[in-house]
Amino acid sequence: MAAxxxxxxxxxxxxxxxxxxxxxxxxxxxxxxxxxxxxxxxADDLAGNAAVVYVPGQDVLLTQIKLPDNRRKQxxxxxxxxxxxxxxxxxxxxxxxxxxxxxxxxxNVAVIAHEKMRFWLDTLESAGIRVLxxxxxxxxxxxxxxxxxxxxxxxxxxxxxxxxxxxxxVCSRENLITFIQKAAAQExxxxxxxxxxxxxxxxxxxxxxxxxxxxELEWIxxxxxxxxxxxxxxxxxxxxxxxxxxRYAPRSRMGQHLRPWYSSAALLVLxxxxxxxxxIIQYYSLQAKNSELEQEIITTFRQTFxxxxxxxxxxxxxxxxxxxxxxxxxxxxxxxxxxxxxxxLAKGIKGLKIQNLRYQKGQMELLIELPDLQTLERFKxxxxxxxxxxxxxxxxxxxxxxxxxxxxxxxx
Numbered sequence: 001m002a003a004x005x006x007x008x009x010x011x012x013x014x015x016x017x018x019x020x021x022x023x024x025x026x027x028x029x030x031x032x033x034x035x036x037x038x039x040x041x042x043a044d045d046l047a048g049n050a051a052v053v054y055v056p057g058q059d060v061l062l063t064q065i066k067l068p069d070n071r072r073k074q075x076x077x078x079x080x081x082x083x084x085x086x087x088x089x090x091x092x093x094x095x096x097x098x099x100x101x102x103x104x105x106x107x108n109v110a111v112i113a114h115e116k117m118r119f120w121l122d123t124l125e126s127a128g129i130r131v132l133x134x135x136x137x138x139x140x141x142x143x144x145x146x147x148x149x150x151x152x153x154x155x156x157x158x159x160x161x162x163x164x165x166x167x168x169x170v171c172s173r174e175n176l177i178t179f180i181q182k183a184a185a186q187e188x189x190x191x192x193x194x195x196x197x198x199x200x201x202x203x204x205x206x207x208x209x210x211x212x213x214x215x216e217l218e219w220i221x222x223x224x225x226x227x228x229x230x231x232x233x234x235x236x237x238x239x240x241x242x243x244x245x246x247r248y249a250p251r252s253r254m255g256q257h258l259r260p261w262y263s264s265a266a267l268l269v270l271x272x273x274x275x276x277x278x279x280i281i282q283y284y285s286l287q288a289k290n291s292e293l294e295q296e297i298i299t300t301f302r303q304t305f306x307x308x309x310x311x312x313x314x315x316x317x318x319x320x321x322x323x324x325x326x327x328x329x330x331x332x333x334x335x336x337x338x339x340x341x342x343x344x345l346a347k348g349i350k351g352l353k354i355q356n357l358r359y360q361k362g363q364m365e366l367l368i369e370l371p372d373l374q375t376l377e378r379f380k381x382x383x384x385x386x387x388x389x390x391x392x393x394x395x396x397x398x399x400x401x402x403x404x405x406x407x408x409x410x411x412x
Contacts, residue, residue, distance in 0.1 A: 002026070003024035003025060003026035003031045003032070004024065004025055004026070004052060004132075005022060005023075005024055005046055005049050005050070005051040005052070006022060006023060006024075006025060006051065006052050006054070006229055006232060007020055007021070007022040007042060007046075007051040007052070007053050007054070007129070008020060008021050008022065008053075008054040008137055008140075008227070008228065008229050009053065009054065009055050009056060009120065010056075010156075011056060012155070012156070013156075017038075017039075017123075018039060018123055019036065019037065019038060019039075020036070020037065020038070020039050020041075020042045021034060021035065021036045021227050021229060022034075022035055022042050022045070022046070022051065022229070023035065023229055023230070025232055025233065028233055029233060030230065030233055034226045034227055034229065034230065039123065039124065039127035039129060040127055042127070042129060043127045043128040043129050046129060048128075048130070049130075050130040050131065050132040051129060051130070051131065051132060052132050052133045052135065053120075053124065053129075053131050053132075053133070053134050053135070054135050054136065054137040054139075054140060054228075054229070055112075055116075055120055055134060055135070055136055055137065055243070056136075056137060056170075057136040057137045057138030057139075057160060057168070057169075057170040058158070058170040059112060059113070059116050059136075060110055060111070060112050060136035060138065060243070061110065061111040061112075062108070062109075062110055062136065062138060062166065062167050062168055062169070063086070063108075063109050063110075063111070063167075064102060064106055064107065064108055064109060064167070065079075065082060065083055065086065065106075065107060065109050066105050066106055066107075067079070067082055067105065067106075067107050068105065069101075069104055069105060072098065075098055075107070076098050076245060076246060079096045079097075079098050079109065080092075080094070080096045083096055083109065083111065087111065089113070093113060093114055093115070094111050094112065094113055094114065095111070095112045095113070095114050095117050095243070095245075095246065095247075095248065096109060096110075096111055096246075097109065097110040097111070097112070097241070097242075097243050097245050097246075098245065099166040099239075099240075099241045100165065100166060100239070100240060100241070108164075108165070108166035108167060108241070110136065110166075110241065110243060112243065117243070117248055120134070121134075121248065131244065133242045133244065134242060134243040134244050134248075135239075135241060135242070135243065136168075136243070137160060137228055138160055138161070138162060138168040138169065138170055139162055139166065139168060139239060139241070140160060140162075140228040140229065140231050140232065141160050141161070141162040141168070141195075141197065141228070141231055142162075142195070142231055142234040142235060142236040143162050143164065143165055143236060143237055144235065144236075144237065145237075146191055146192040146193065147191055147192060147193045147194070147195060148161065148162060148163050148180075148191045148193075148194045148195070148215075149161070149162040149195050149197070149231070150162075150176070150194060150195065150196045150197065150199060151197045151198065151199075151228050151231060152173065152196075152197065152198045152199045152200075152201065152202070153228065154198070157172060157173060158170055158171065158172060158173070159171050159172070159173055159176045159199075160228055161176070161179065161180070161183070163183050163191070165237055165239055166239050166241045169183065173201060173202070176202060176207075177202075177203075177206055177207055177210045180194075180207070180210055180211065181210050181211075184211065190211050190212070190214045190215045191215050192215065192216065193215060193216045193217075193218055194207075194211065194215050194216070194217055194218070195218045195220055196217065196218065196219050196220065197220050197221075197222070197225060197231065198220075198221060198225065199219065200219075200221065204217065204219070294314075297314045297315065297318075298311055298314050301314040301317065301318055304318070305317075305318075305321055308321075333362055333389065333411055334362075335359045335364070338359070338364050338389070338409065339364075341386075341387050342364070342366075342383065342387070342409070345379070345382050345383060345386060345387075346368075346379070348382075349370070349375060349378065349379045349382070350371075350375070351370055351371040351375060352368060352369070352370050352375070352379060353368065353369040353370075354366060354367070354368050355367045355368060355369055355404075362410060362411055363408065363409065363410040364408075364409045364410075365394075365406065365407070365408050365409075366406070366407045366409070367404070367405075367406050368404070368405050368406075368407065369402055369403070369404050369405075370402070370403050370405065371401075371402065371403070372403055373396065373398070373403050375403070376393075376396060376403050376405045380393055380407065383407075383409065387409070388411075388412065389409050389410060389411055389412060390409070390410050390411070390412050391407060391408075391409050392407065392408045392409075392410075393405060393406075393407055394406040394407065394408050
């Protein structure tokens with residue numbers, strides 16, 4: 001199974017434009033170093049591989065809403081109007097994403113400004129990065145049932161807090177305790193456990209007071225966790241949430257890009273159809289001409305060979321009869337001719353013994369025995385220079401101070 005690329009978009013202080021960090025994960029194990037750089041650097045490293053992309057969570061509102069149970073496609077279409085009273089901004093300027101069902105009539109929801117979605121996707125596309133899924137980085141901390149995950153972003157001075165499978169929030173470090181108290185009240189009950197990753201700077205006593213001692217605090221410091229992306233290797237419940245819905249779904253987005261090319265595509269189809277019609281007309285014209293030529297060949301064949309009554313393939317039959325008339329079938333050199341040429345040469349080589357001789361269709365194969373390799377080579381050179389044939393040494397073996405060679409002699 002190929003490693004999957006996970007890429008996170010970052011707005012780092014003092015940096016122009018978006019930066020990114022990325023790594024590869026295979027079967028829950030990190031199989032590459034965590035890399036940080038521009039989107040152009042990331043695109044070069046990804047080499048065309050699609051990535052699961054995480055966008056800044058502070059730009060994504062994760063909430064829940066009550067909806068009548070219905071088909072998911074109908075719920076997605078009705079979602080913006082159902083949330084109209086819950087949002088301050090105009091609903092037309094917001095992209096509403098339907099998440100999973102929490103319970104009958106209650107669904108997880110994500111809300112993002114269309115402006116942000118277009119900016120992220122256009123920037124990624126311009127860099128040449130293909131997006132497999134788009135998620136808020138709020139969901140990077142691990143989640144288990146009845147447990148919250150908190151990750152401290154030292155470089156960005158922010159905290160990622162995941163309170164549910166598809167719920168969470170982003171806040172500054174100094175406001176963490178206040179936000180946790182507020183989130184616990186909204187959820188209706190505090191979690192059984194809160195796991196804190198790299199949160200050494202948080203006041204443990206103040207946090208224990210904030211959760212009223214009802215939640216167990218587990219402080220986790222793992223040096224291998226360099227960024228929130230590294231948390232993906234920890235035990236975690238998977239989520240199907242994907243911000244690429246509605247107009248941003250892969251097919252819809254592709255259609256938006258292809259729409260300006262529709263007129264050009266129609267013109268191309270018209271040109272192809274015109275060319276096809278022209279080719280069909282030419283085909284039938286050539287077929288008629290071919291029939292005329294076939295008839296002329298048959299007429300010529302009958303005039304040339306009137307004794308032949310059955311004509312199946314006039315071209316092949318004519319070639320065959322012309323070959324017979326010209327006596328063009330060639331035979332290789334005869335056995336007697338080859339033997340008469342080879343025998344005197346063999347007799348002149350001291351110590352040469354012919355152990356086996358075979359002749360077939362103008363080719364002679366000799367199995368000979370000689371005192372040494374030099375004598376074998378001398379005999380081969382003598383045959384090559386004094387006969388009009390090719391001489392090929394097929395094999396040579398040395399045993400008991402003797403050399404046994406196999407030669408093939410055939411016409412050039």
